[in-house]
Amino acid sequence: MTQKKIITVFGATGAQGGGLVRAILNDPNSEFAVRAVTRDPKSDKAKALAEMGAEVVAADIDDPESLNRVLKGAYGAYFVTFFWDHFSPEKEKEEVKMMAAAAKEVGLKHAIWSTLEDVRKYIPLEDDRMPTLQEKYKVPHFDGKGEADQYFDGVPTTFLLASYYWENxxxxxxxxxxxxxxxxxxxxxxxxxxxxxxxxxxxxxxxxxxxxxxxx
Ligand SMILES: NC(=O)c1ccc[n+]([C@@H]2O[C@H](COP(=O)([O-])OP(=O)(O)OC[C@H]3O[C@@H](n4cnc5c(N)ncnc54)[C@H](OP(=O)(O)O)[C@@H]3O)[C@@H](O)[C@H]2O)c1
Incomplete structure (x- = not known):
């Protein structure tokens, strides 16, 4: 039997990651296996993913050691951050830096980074058509992600930009x-x-x- 390539999915119990987990596991011909990341493998959502066939593992994106552990041996990974849990682009940038460093260290073949545009490239801070927020952002949950794209230099990366879910x-x-x-x-x-x-x-x-x- 050919071994399936492992995709480590962050946010696996959430909207984006959860969708990817289901898409892979519902495809009997998929060449990929899912390593689903959660902070709590005992939660009902995590147990449901395990029942579907995912390998459920514990990690926290603020803990670099845990990032390395869940990425080790994986072919690829889906990276997402959780702005609405803390409202801090600074924290988000730090998390992406650690994710990209871990991706490099384990030698991922393919990373997908769920990013957004750095709006300041189009509306500079001095343009008062939009207010400046948190002193250096126009759209904090976009700008921080866009600024963090650079950390993936040297990692084969797909940058995914999805600005607004209908589910909102x-x-x-x-x-x-x-x-x-x-x-x-x-x-x-x-x-x-x-x-x-x-x-x-x-x-x-x-x-x-x-x-x-x-x-x-
Ligand atoms: N809403 C939109 O329209 C929209 C559009 C584009 C992009 N975004 C961006 O999407 C991101 C959120 O993604 P989502 O909507 O898929 O999230 P979500 O549905 O809120 O799910 C987030 C999942 O991630 C896990 N998580 C939270 N903090 C974590 C941490 N520190 N370490 C590891 N896992 C953690 C949680 O799982 P456990 O509790 O199981 O650990 C949670 O189930 C945000 O950054 C937002 O800016 C949102």
């Missing part, structure tokens, strides 16, 4: 709200301002299909 309309409190005239409209985060730009959106399930192709 359901699970992130961003769905249409009923106004006094009975009409529904999307008001968060723009209030009653007109949306000048179109918002690039993707469903997590469609994202998963991209990921499945990207991991090859």
């Amino acid at each position: 309309l359901i699970y992130f409190g961003m769905g249409p709200k009923k106004s006094e005239d009975g009409k529904y409209s999307i008001t968060f985060p723009m209030g009653d301002k007109k949306w000048r730009a179109s918002l690039q959106t993707i469903s997590v399930s469609v994202l998963t299909e991209f990921l499945k192709k990207a991991i090859q």
Whole structure:
């Protein structure tokens, strides 16, 4: 029997990582096996992944030793950070630096880094059409990720940019709200301002299909 190539998936119990785990495990012809990363292998979500056939392992992206441990022997990895747990681009950058260093150290053949654009390349800090947040960012959860891309220099990497999940309309409190005239409209985060730009959106399930192709 040919040994399957291991893909270490961070955020495996979450939206992005969970989608990739299911996409690989639901494909009987997949050449890949899943090593699903969680902080708590005893959680119900982690147990469900194990039942599906994933190797469930414990790691914390803030613990570099654990990163090395779960990446060792893997062919590739899916890297994602968790901005909304702490709201700190500085922390995110530090985490990506450690992830990329671990990827280099174990010699990953393919990394996928779930990044976003550094908005400051298009709207510099001095441009007051957008407020500057946390003193040096325009969109903190984008800018920090984009700035951290450089850490993957020297690692074969696919940079995946998915700006907004449709699922936010359901699970992130961003769905249409009923106004006094009975009409529904999307008001968060723009209030009653007109949306000048179109918002690039993707469903997590469609994202998963991209990921499945990207991991090859
Ligand atoms: N919402 C959007 O529209 C959107 C669009 C593009 C990008 N993003 C970005 O996506 C990222 C979040 O990804 P997601 O939506 O897939 O997350 P998610 O659904 O919130 O899942 C995150 C999972 O990661 C694990 N986790 C959290 N902290 C961890 C840590 N320190 N070490 C290891 N694992 C940890 C948790 O698993 P355990 O509890 O099992 O450890 C959790 O189940 C954010 O950085 C956000 O900026 C969001």
